[in-house]
Amino acid sequence: MKRKHEYSEKSDPTEERKWIPTWPTPSGITETQANDECVRQIRNSTVGKSCSSVLDDSEVDEHIDACVIDIQVFDDLSQAKLSRDLMIAQCEEVLTKNSTFWEESSGSDGTVGPPRSILGAICPSDCSGNGNCVDGTCTCSEGFGGTDCSTNLNEAPQIYRSGLKGLCDSSEENCADYVSIYGDNFVESDILTCHVTSVEISDSDFTIGDSTETVAATYATYEEVRCPLEVSSRRRRDANGAPRPIGALVSISNDGTLESAQVLAIIYDANCDVCNGTHGFCSRRTDICIVDGECYELDDPACDKGSKIWIIVGAVLGSVFAIVVVVIIVIVVCVKKKGKKKARVGSADRLE
Incomplete structure (x- = not known):
């Protein structure tokens, strides 16, 4: 017979004791x-x-x-x-x-x-104690907002990120219309605004611009608003015609004045660039070709088409160059012949 405090083969001496809640709680609630x-x-x-x-x-x-x-x-x-x-x-x-x-x-x-x-x-959450329920809709007391009056309008909303890790891929999403901003305590109202400061994106970091635009935000949910980035209409292209990534620092305000912290939003084309939304930089992909301002994988037929076009252009330019060289040579030869002829005539005149 085993003694009372001995473990059987099936016992686990490392097994933690089950936690049993007690009063008061760890924080002191009775x-x-x-x-x-x-x-x-x-x-x-x-x-x-x-x-x-x-x-x-x-x-x-x-x-x-x-x-x-x-x-x-x-x-x-x-x-x-x-x-x-x-x-x-x-x-x-x-x-x-x-x-x-x-x-x-x-x-x-x-x-x-x-x-x-x-x-x-x-009413939702019984209006959180910050308003009155009238016909199933909360009428919030001054200084509070939201469908359940739980949002303190005297505090700026909190925002965590924009898009997917700060990025909006224009090849997959309609970034020209808006960029989603995620956070907490957004209030649906006519004075919900986005404050947008444009930034210049490079391959190592970003540079903050001088001006900030205030535009109306579109309320999606308590945790998401959508901001139209006006900078998207001024998107520039590089020497090859491919679109360059653009960025903006965005903050949100429930009352048009009290702003949240800023988050970085970058609009880019994943077919052309690789971007880091956390640190704010983009670099051009090295495994692509650019044809007519569009980026393609190297094994895409469009890359062969682009190469053929450049071969044709090169051949035409080469032919033109060859013709020009021949014309120049002919002109030089003719000029030299005329010079020799004049020289012979001059010598004959002196002999006479």
Whole structure:
């Protein structure tokens, strides 16, 4: 018989003990604090009071109990907002599926549907406590914005990158129309703006221009806006006619004034160049040919066509050059013959 503290062959002495959450949490949150926050967000919120006529008390209590456990496990009071959103989703589902709650619409057509008095009180995140829910839409308090009023307009939005690692490949995307900027806290409004400073891209770094343009941004999502880069209309080409990469430093403003940090955006053609959006440089590919301003892989038939064209051009130029040389030689020979003839005539005159 093995002693109590001996390990069997199947035991693993290195196995970590399972973590069991306790109160208070590592950050100091007590069970009372967690319960109070869950009750505030779920039962006592505007949407919670509206849904109380739809959900049983026991169902609301289940959401509160689960909320307290989530706060304990994740050590984060903001978990209460997620639990509230789950309660809202259940409330909406019951209202739309259970016709016993439906009522006749205010119109004269006699149609029935979920009660507007309750659905109209359901807003995203209950307006985050920074606004009022009116007919299902948040009316934000001054200084806040967004569909759920969670964005503080007195703080600049955060941006992380542009395009794919700071690059927009014009051979794959319509970069002439816009470049996507990704971040947080973008607000859909008429004063959402992009602030664009052009930069000159070289094969080792980039040089910042002197002027900055402010253009209207297009809101895509809370985490993406689209900026038209006016510099794209002035895209230049090199001596071979191939497009040169262009770049810009871009910042975003929710109110047209308070700007985020800048991120670098580079528009380039991957068929022609290799670019680094992190450090901001581009170099021309060495495994391509350029024909009529377009870049092709060396094994592309267009490269052979280009070579043949240059061979023909070279042959024509060579022929022209040869003709010119022959003409010059003929002229020189004729001039020399005339000179000799004059010399003989002069000698004969002296003899006479």
